[in-house]
Amino acid sequence: MMPRLVPRWPVWLFCWRAACIQGASDPWAGRPGPLVPRGSCSASSRTPEVTLTPERYPVRRLPFSVVSEDDLAALERVVPGRVITDPEELEPPNVDWLRTVRGSSKVLLRPRTTQEVAHILRYCHERNLAVNPQGGNTGMVGGSTPVFDEIILSTALMNQVLSFHDVSGVLVCQAGCVLEALSRYVEERGFIMPLDLGAKGSCHIGGNVATNAGGLRLLRYGSLRGTVLGLEVVLADGTVLNCLTSLRKDNTGYDLKQLFIGSEGTLGVITAVSILCPPKPSTVNVAFLGCPGFAEVLQTFRTCRAMLGEILSAFEFMDAECMKLVRLHLGLSCPVQESPFYVLIETAGSGPGHDAEKLGCFLEQVLDSGLVTDGTLGSDERRIKMLWALRERITEALSRDGYVYKYDLSLPLDRLYDLVGDLRARLGPSAKHVVGYGHLGDGNLHLNVTSEAFSASLLGALEPYVYEWTAGQRGSVSAEHGLGFKKKDVLGYSKPPEALQLMRQLKALLDPKGILNPYKMLPTHA
Amino acid sequence: MMPRLVPRWPVWLFCWRAACIQGASDPWAGRPGPLVPRGSCSASSRTPEVTLTPERYPVRRLPFSVVSEDDLAALERVVPGRVITDPEELEPPNVDWLRTVRGSSKVLLRPRTTQEVAHILRYCHERNLAVNPQGGNTGMVGGSTPVFDEIILSTALMNQVLSFHDVSGVLVCQAGCVLEALSRYVEERGFIMPLDLGAKGSCHIGGNVATNAGGLRLLRYGSLRGTVLGLEVVLADGTVLNCLTSLRKDNTGYDLKQLFIGSEGTLGVITAVSILCPPKPSTVNVAFLGCPGFAEVLQTFRTCRAMLGEILSAFEFMDAECMKLVRLHLGLSCPVQESPFYVLIETAGSGPGHDAEKLGCFLEQVLDSGLVTDGTLGSDERRIKMLWALRERITEALSRDGYVYKYDLSLPLDRLYDLVGDLRARLGPSAKHVVGYGHLGDGNLHLNVTSEAFSASLLGALEPYVYEWTAGQRGSVSAEHGLGFKKKDVLGYSKPPEALQLMRQLKALLDPKGILNPYKMLPTHA
The missing domain is CATH 3.30.465.10 (Uridine Diphospho-n-acetylenolpyruvylglucosamine Reductase; domain 3)
Structure with missing residues (x-):
């Protein structure tokens, strides 16, 4: 057995407990990018076909022009050699990373300069061609993929x-x-x-x-x-x-x-x-802790904020189901005694000794008081990354678990986790997993439900229930993921009609023809 | 003599050197509000009359309606007993705190609720009556006072x-x-x-x-x-x-x-x-330091940011002229050896011992290396306030020095103070004082020039020179004060024409009749 954190010990002196990796020599090494490369075999084999968006969602193509041969020739003059029309190359940018929506764009453009982007938009505006700007296409709400045949404007070559x-x-x-x-x-x-x-x-x-x-x-x-x-x-x-x-x-x-x-x-x-960019802190520590209940998670947060003050740089939490999924799908294992909840605390500061001392006092306090039942620390880069991976790779583990229904909610801290339990009871065996994790320090819950494949009845059990519950707490139905295509019609749960009206006016002012990322963010007109 | 900071001493143990107050038993006590009460005798006696804005600046009244007796009766129904028309009561809200602009409003309204504000604006919008929203009327750019006869909408009673x-x-x-x-x-x-x-x-x-x-x-x-x-x-x-x-x-x-x-x-x-609101730090320290030159001020800042890191909460500077003015007009005296520049550093943190140690190491370093020649510390509330007053009350001291030409610039750090020297040479004896101070940590210079009374020729020597100089450094001609009435026509020095155009469009969208705070912020139409 490796040492664990116990009260009254100078915890910052503790050794790292080697993570028990199942079935892999060292899957942590090099900290694999959290996202499976788009369009890779593994991703394709797991979900061979993504339903076209208009076949799953009630959405109608707006009367934009259709890209013609003349358009392609004109665009080729703007970005020579960077007009992509090969169907195979167009497959990944037409599908979102979660593989829940799929467009049918026939053209992707790769400008290198602002002037090229300006030329492209001037042309598309004149021709009434819809445009879907796309970065890394890692969005969670279908905001970065086309819905129909919008031209994809990729920023991939604008990387200087x-x-x-x-x-x-x-x-x-x-x-x-x-x-x-x-x-x-x-x-x-x-x-x-x-x-x-x-x-x-x-x-x-x-x-x-x-x-x-x-x-x-x-x-x-x-x-x-x-x-x-x-x-x-x-x-x-x-x-x-x-x-x-x-x-x-x-x-x-x-x-x-x-x-x-x-x-x-x-x-x-x-x-x-x-x-x-803030100056790089000279010292970073990560504590990964197990908590017996959500009340203890909250109390740990309060204690942490009081005792760590200005050196606190992250306070994340995940439930036991999350840990189960990262173990199951990614082979990561829990570095502490199994617990109903886990908390990841990061400190970043300018005085290594001072920070360790503050962290030590805090850990003593939370262990002593029973808020935390077990914990482990990391202070070198590799170990810090290992601990962070447990939290950061939950999204990836979820995507391997099946079809994912994602909710990204801002809620009052004391009600933050209640919805997860409510949903488990409500959904019963119709859901494969119901998990809760997120940025507790910001009041942001990532609530995720998985099922083997997309199920309209499960969706019906989730929505509008989740949104109504959130609105009842005066929360936000999108804390950080945005609205994109998939959440645009739930905006009204978090914004009053006057705000929607002003949003529409701003859209009309800045994009009178509506060519920029259509079908996104603004609710469908009644 | 009281102890000063000297290298190699544990400076955080130093005693406070009693501030030598001239001609007052304790003018620091109770930390007088930095602003002279509006309309007070002292203010009036120093500048008995403020020129009406349209008499000094080229501005023409827009075709808004004029408040009628019927309007007054209607408004009285909205905010009963809170429609002010007494000329004496209307004097202070018609003049800015700096006493540089003066409107001629005949009506001030004091709503208590949002619904009252909504009623007022609905009425004014319908009647095409211009409205000047006013808070504490402490603005520096004539943004909070009427230019002509706009109705003043005061938030003074909305204080819950x-x-x-x-x-x-x-x-x-x-x-x-x-x-x-x-x-x-x-x-x-x-x-x-x-x-x-x-x-x-x-x-x-x-x-x-x-x-x-x-x-x-x-x-x-x-x-x-x-x-x-x-x-x-x-x-x-x-x-x-x-x-x-x-x-x-x-x-x-x-x-x-x-x-x-x-x-x-x-x-x-x-x-x-x-x-x-951030949690109140459990420990606050202020160091007031003298520096031999501006290069040393900058190097002190770099050192400070590296050594104090996350506990640094303010880094302010002022030049010797500022110190001269707070002494002359407010009776405050310099708590350290006279120096060409002074720096005020505040730390705020959760560990008193840790913070003092970090601050001590930093002070040793800057004293050792000659960046700082003298300094004093405060860690209890009263002393901290005393030190802060030296910096905070410069505005007040300037306003007692005569007519003030105020510039609030964002500039690259390494050029931050150059303009002050340039101006002293350029203006010679035509200016009473040319001073520089501000939020160095934010790249924000407050450049102020005083003269006995308003002088068009001095203004001509200052403008557009100051703005062109700032634009040449890609700086901002208003870092934090805004544009209000007095700076609205210099916006173009910091914003491209496309931005101005979009600003006008937003104004037209949100306030199509232009009744809200007219003559402010947006440049006069060509």
Whole structure:
């Protein structure tokens, strides 16, 4: 047996307990990207066919033009050699990562520059051609894949860092930079990205901004609405709106970039991002703890916030079902005694000794008081990554478990987990698994239900129940995933009619022909 | 002599050196509100008459209706007993705190509820009456006072806390709550407001949000764009837009509240605010240091950020001229050896011993290396307030020095102070004082020039020179004060024409008759 955390010990001196990996020499090594490569054999074999979106959902094609041979020739002049029409190449970008929606786009464009994007949009606007902007296509709500035959505008080749200032930490880059690549880039220069999420290996920073991604560092560094300093955006008619400043403070006029943060490509195409990176903390620790109940999880959070204060950088939780799934599908095993709930706490600070001391006092307190029954610590990079993988790879494990019904809710902390139990009772054996995990520190529950295959009756048991329950708590029916295609009609559970009306007016103002990411975000007209 | 900071000493053990107050028993006591009460004798005696805005600036009244007796009767029915028409009572709200602009409004309304605001705006919209929303009237750019005869809509009676959640720290309150009162309220409950500024004793939270106020805590807690969780806003036509959620994360649709943050009352009237308050740090320290040059100020900042990391909560600077003015006009004296520059560093953390140790190591380092020549520390509330007053009361000292030309610029750190020297050389004896101070940690310079009275020729020497210089550095011509009336025509120095165009479109969408805070923020049409 390896040592566990016990009260009154200087826990920061504890050794790491080697993770007991089942059936693999070391599946943790190199921290595999959390997302299965799109269109890979394994993904295809597990779900050979994804139903076309209009066959599953009640949606009608709007009267946009259809791409003609002349259009293709014209677009070829704008992005020579980067107009993709090969059906095989078009397969992955037509399907979302969760394999729940599928478009039938016949054209994908790969611009390299803002001017190319401007030319493309000017052309499409004139010709009334619908456009689906796409980054890493890692979205959870069908926002990044076409619904019908929209032209896919990929930011994949817009992957250049434009500048980095090593005193201020301001990074300016094109929208298609992969988050993980940016993380590496700034970490080599003594900074970190202000956001981090499971999809980091594939997602593009432009897509992160377009969906106002939350992720694992929001608790500490705040939302993109604060850390994004500037944006360059191409509007629907091809106008380039250059608000790519690098200033921490700028109160000259309306903060137009905010319109595009979180607008999921429906108001403009983000082509470049200026973002403030915090200095890299000199010391990071992760504690992975087992809790006997959700009340204890909450009390652990309160204790943690009081005792760790400014060094707390993440407070995540997962239930026992999540642990079961990451073991079952990914071969990861639980590094602590099995518990009804697990908590992952990260600290990041500038004084290794001080941080360890604070963490030690906190752990003593929660172990002493019975809030936590077992725990383990990581302070070197590899071990920290191992512990984080348990939390970060839940999405992947779920996607291997079958068809996933995903809910991403903001709820009052004290009611955060109640819905999970309610649903287990409500659904009974019709669901394969009902799991709850998420960013507890932000009041954000990821509620996921799996079944062998898509089931309309299970969906009927879930919706609108989940949304009504959430609205009853004055929660949000989309905390961080956005609305995309799949959640657009539930917006009314979290926003009043006056807000919907203003959203429509903004859409009409910025994209009067509605060519940008149609069928997304705005509820279907009555 | 009292002990000063010297290298190699455990500086956190140092005693406080009693501030040598000139000509006052204890002018620090009770920390006088930094703003002279509006309309007080002293203010009046110093500048008996403020020129009417249209007499000094080229501005023409737009064809709004003129308030009639019928209007007054109708408004009296909406806010009975709270329609102010007494010329004496109307004097202070017609003049800005800096006494640089003056309107001629004949009516001030004091609603208590959102519904009253909605009724008022519905009526004014129908009647084409212009409205000037006003909070504490502490703005620096003439944004909160009428230009002609706009109806003043005061939030002074909308001062109720609606709710406070003592686990999440979410405060929901009416727009007219005074910032200092809110600070006291949440501090009694173990939290602090995420913003703090010199005008705290008078400014309203609604006004803070409407101007996207920055202030002294932005470095640590970020901007209002991140900390404001929800807003209730009344639109120009009286529609109530209720986006008053208390959720940390909510990605359901466009983040409409962002439109109103920093829009200076031109798009809607903020009636209530939901804001996230950080937990009150258990320990706060302030160091007030003297630096031999601006290069040393910058190097002190870099060192500070590296060594104090997550406990750093403010990094402010002021030059020797500022110190001269607070001594001259307010009787405050310099607590350290006279220096060309002074730096105020605040730390806030959860471990008193740890923080003191970090601060001690930092101070040893900067004293050893000659970056800092002298310094003093405060760690109890009274002393901390004393040190902060030196920085916070500069605005007040300037206003007593004569007519003030105020510039609030975002600039790259390494060029932050260059403009001050340039201007001293450029203006010579035509300026009384040219001073530089501000939020160095945010790249925000407050550049102020004083003269005995308003001088058009001095203004001509300052503008557009200051704006062109700033634009040359890709800076912002308004970092945190906004544009209001006085800066609206310089927006183009920091924003491209496409942004101006979109701003105009948004204004036309939300306020088609242009009744909300006219003549402000948007540049005069060509």
